[in-house]
Amino acid sequence: MLPLTYARRRIRAVLEEIGRLKDSDFPYSHSRDALEQLDRLFQERLTSLESLTGQNDPGVIKTACSESLLQVFKYLPLLGFILRSTNIRNSFEIFGPLLRLARQVLGPDIKLIVSSEWEYSPHVYKPIQDLPGYVLLGLPACESGNPLLVPLAGHELGHTTWQLRKLADDFEPAISNGIEEQVRAQEGQYKDLFGGDLDDLFVAQNLAPAHLWALRQSEESFCDFLGVRIFAESYLLAFAYLTTPGIKRRSELYPNMKDRVRNLLRASSTFGVDPPSEFANWFIDESTPTSNEKERFLLKIADIARSSVVDNLIARANLIASESHVPGREHKKIDAVLSAFKLLTPAASVGDVVNILNAAWQAFDDEHLWKRVVEDRIDILNELVLKSIEILEFEERTRQTE
Amino acid sequence: MPGTIENNCAGKRFKALDSGLPFLASQAAIELDNLLLGRNVDLKAVTQLAERLERSTEQVAGTEDRKSLMDPATISVFSNAIAESGIERVQTLAELASGAWKIARELQGSREDSDKQRIGRLKTFCTYLAQSAVAHERALYEMQSANNNWS
Numbered sequence: 001m002l003p004l005t006y007a008r009r010r011i012r013a014v015l016e017e018i019g020r021l022k023d024s025d026f027p028y029s030h031s032r033d034a035l036e037q038l039d040r041l042f043q044e045r046l047t048s049l050e051s052l053t054g055q056n057d058p059g060v061i062k063t064a065c066s067e068s069l070l071q072v073f074k075y076l077p078l079l080g081f082i083l084r085s086t087n088i089r090n091s092f093e094i095f096g097p098l099l100r101l102a103r104q105v106l107g108p109d110i111k112l113i114v115s116s117e118w119e120y121s122p123h124v125y126k127p128i129q130d131l132p133g134y135v136l137l138g139l140p141a142c143e144s145g146n147p148l149l150v151p152l153a154g155h156e157l158g159h160t161t162w163q164l165r166k167l168a169d170d171f172e173p174a175i176s177n178g179i180e181e182q183v184r185a186q187e188g189q190y191k192d193l194f195g196g197d198l199d200d201l202f203v204a205q206n207l208a209p210a211h212l213w214a215l216r217q218s219e220e221s222f223c224d225f226l227g228v229r230i231f232a233e234s235y236l237l238a239f240a241y242l243t244t245p246g247i248k249r250r251s252e253l254y255p256n257m258k259d260r261v262r263n264l265l266r267a268s269s270t271f272g273v274d275p276p277s278e279f280a281n282w283f284i285d286e287s288t289p290t291s292n293e294k295e296r297f298l299l300k301i302a303d304i305a306r307s308s309v310v311d312n313l314i315a316r317a318n319l320i321a322s323e324s325h326v327p328g329r330e331h332k333k334i335d336a337v338l339s340a341f342k343l344l345t346p347a348a349s350v351g352d353v354v355n356i357l358n359a360a361w362q363a364f365d366d367e368h369l370w371k372r373v374v375e376d377r378i379d380i381l382n383e384l385v386l387k388s389i390e391i392l393e394f395e396e397r398t399r400q401t402e
Numbered sequence: 403m404p405g406t407i408e409n410n411c412a413g414k415r416f417k418a419l420d421s422g423l424p425f426l427a428s429q430a431a432i433e434l435d436n437l438l439l440g441r442n443v444d445l446k447a448v449t450q451l452a453e454r455l456e457r458s459t460e461q462v463a464g465t466e467d468r469k470s471l472m473d474p475a476t477i478s479v480f481s482n483a484i485a486e487s488g489i490e491r492v493q494t495l496a497e498l499a500s501g502a503w504k505i506a507r508e509l510q511g512s513r514e515d516s517d518k519q520r521i522g523r524l525k526t527f528c529t530y531l532a533q534s535a536v537a538h539e540r541a542l543y544e545m546q547s548a549n550n551n552w553s
Binding site for chain 2: 045048051052056057059060063064066067071073074156172176200204205207208212252253262374
């Protein structure tokens with residue numbers, strides 16, 4: 001049966017590619033470990049496909065082929081991500097400090113892969129469900145050497161935290177209740193759009209998109225809050241650098257940008273973080289992504305359901321960071337780093353990457369820093385930040401061996 | 403091990419958003435097909451799927467009725483599979499929960515079941531469940547790819 005032959009050949013091609021990738025020069029072992037896991041996943045698919053014969057039900061065969069095709073579709077981009085983790089455009093200096101941070105939050109078995117993306121979006125791969133215990137951080141390729149964007153790792157760490165701590169299970173009941181409340185409160189509009197009663201099976205199916213969007217928006221919000229909680233002001237500035245003023249069209253999977261910024265400010269206030277005074281005005285409002293009335297209705301109730309859990313999401317991010325004893329931002333340490341930078345020297349004895357990055361952003365915003373002393377201020381700053389992070393890593397490793 | 407039967411099943415409810423569901427359901431269909439063909443099979447996936455389906459409903463206190471614990475996405479995937487396979491007639495959430503419970507029980511008893519028609523129906527259901535889960539996961543992935551708005 002040709003679909004089965006093709007499916008087997010496709011999986012073998014993926015396995016051969018994984019074999020080639022394993023020969024790459026990886027700066028740390030976690031990339032290769034991920035390849036081993038993916039190798040096992042595809043070996044299992046091949047074994048399953050090879051067990052099928054012409055006697056098996058054609059429907060069963062085609063379904064198995066379809067499922068294996070889904071895995072190729074899902075994981076080919078991830079294999080590219082892993083390959084790009086070897087590229088010297090990445091700042092390998094950040095690996096050690098970020099891994100330590102990730103392990104503080106999620107435990108000693110967590111692995112990290114830092115890579116680059118040829119999409120303008122720091123990325124965490126949703127297939128992390130099939131690679132549990134990995135944080136995958138990919139910065140846009142043109143910014144992969146920019147250490148000032150490292151605070152965005154706080155958001156990416158949030159996604160892995162959301163998955164491993166099963167936070168969706170915790171927040172789902174409140175979201176479901178919120179959606180149900182909204183639908184009952186707007187029963188007339190629901191019936192006009194969808195027909196039927198509120199108590200039949202089809203309500204759940206009709207509302208499934210709203211449920212998904214509210215859950216995903218909640219996850220994205222949680223990730224923002226964890227980013228602010230860990231990286232303080234540097235998270236807000238890195239976020240703004242990457243996204244301001246925004247692009248007019250909104251995504252259903254994220255809060256509207258104005259909402260997102262408002263919630264970031266709410267979290268900042270809770271955590272004692274000081275945003276720039278004009279932060280909210282840096283972002284444009286976004287239009288609703290659809291003119292379809294049903295989808296607009298569903299998006300509206302999703303937004304309301306997500307809004308109802310924002311305070312709890314902020315509290316949860318705070319709790320997780322506090323319980324993990326993640327180092328906080330300290331003005332004294334930031335001042336010490338800045339003093340070193342002013343002398344065109346990297347900082348030493350800082351103890352954590354959070355304060356280095358907050359100092360870096362303050363230096364970035366200080367247009368008078370090194371005025372008339374250096375030509376390319378930002379290039380020099382980036383070098384000093386990376387060198388400071390390298391010194392941090394050296395100090396930590398020395399401490400561990402003593 | 404990612405995406406494998408072992409990784410998917412320990413203590414889990416039946417959730418469409420679990421990316422292991424397509425493979426689990428597909429494997430269960432293969433196992434039942436092999437059972438009908440008289441081949442020696444271990445029915446590991448069948449057992450795991452049955453356990454997950456069982457845990458996705460709970461008994462309504464004081465009655466024999468079942469209540470669904472499935473989220474809307476799972477309800478959508480599961481009810482599509484039920485409708486396409488014709489294994490049960492389901493019009494309400496209560497019937498959906500009863501149907502899930504009944505299918506779980508039948509899956510658990512499939513090794514000793516001499517009724518080949520019933521095994522055939524279960525196989526068809528697992529096939530459609532896998533297809534429904536594949537379609538759902540593909541749609542999610544495309545939605546994510548189309549909406550990269552910084553995550």
